[in-house]
Amino acid sequence: MEKRIVLWTVIGVLFVVALFLTFKATALSAGGSGKLDTTGWTENELMNYEMHGTVPARLGTTMASTGSSGGMVGGC
Numbered sequence: 001m002e003k004r005i006v007l008w009t010v011i012g013v014l015f016v017v018a019l020f021l022t023f024k025a026t027a028l029s030a031g032g033s034g035k036l037d038t039t040g041w042t043e044n045e046l047m048n049y050e051m052h053g054t055v056p057a058r059l060g061t062t063m064a065s066t067g068s069s070g071g072m073v074g075g076c
Helices: 002-031 043-052 062-066
Strands: none
């Protein structure tokens, strides 16, 4: 009988944690548009971003400065 109580308690706690993480992930994804502000970019920079996913080095993004993934958005 005690094993059933412990089992249902664990299931309940896992369910509550899953709900919390689902709502947290939904709030994070809804918070931003997911797009970069491209105002002021040259035509060449826009083309490179649209075709290759590269972000201009002058923006000083952390990905480009660390050298990981070569500054590419997708990480290819």
